[in-house]
Structure formats: structure tokens, C-alpha cells
Amino acid sequence: MQNNLFAAASVAALLSLAACKNQPEMVDTNPDPMKDELAKAAPVEVPLMIQSSRTYRCKDNSLVYIDFMNDQKTANFRAEKGVPPTVLKAEEVGQPLKAEGYSVSGSGQTVTLERPGKGSQTCKA
Secondary structure: OHHHHHHHHHHHHHHHHHHOOOOOOOOOOOOOOOHHHHHHOOOOOOOOOEEEEEEEEEOOOOEEEEEEEOOOOEEEEEOOOOOOOEEEEOOOOOOOEEEOOEEEEOOOOEEEEEEOOOEEEEEEO
């Protein structure tokens, strides 16, 4: 009998505590004056990051360096280390990455490269 009374009292106490709101009401004393403008703003585009960086040896025995970006539509091409890259872009994911006179198809272990004065050739990582 005493155990039943104790169990009932425990349940009643837990239910009454569960009904209580233990957190005080928060009042923002320093509202953001740009809150509405920021809510209407366009989403922020994340900057490009290198997804993979590969060195390829081409059929003519030359080395090329390609950094593939995380948007899968941009790559940086270098024919020599330490020189500024030629930025290659594709209109859609999976299409060749191009710039004036340059084209790279693929992004894995083997790519097809076209560049000025060299024609089209296969290059392997």
C-alpha cells in the first residue's frame, strides 16, 4: 500500500514539474536593424575550392597541372608549375572545360586535352 502511494506521489510530482516552464522569457534588448533586409537577401554563393589537384603526363611526354574545383564546372590549367593558371569553365557539369584555345574533357585518371599549338592528346595522371 505504501509503495503504491509513493509511486502515485512520484508520478504526480513528475507531471507537475513537466508542466512548468523552467526557461525565462527572452526579450531582445538589441534587435538587428537589418533583420528584414537580410531575410530578403539572395543566398550567398560559396567560394570555389579545389576538389582535386592532378599532374598529368600527356602523349607528347609533357606534364600539365590541373586543379578541379568543387563546382565541377571550373578548373585551373597550368602547363608549368608556378605560373598563373588558365581558368577553364564548362556551361554544364560533365561538359568539356574550355577557355580560348583550351579544352579538357574528363577529370579522373585520364583526360583529353586540347591546347594551342599542341592539338588534341590524351593525358594520364
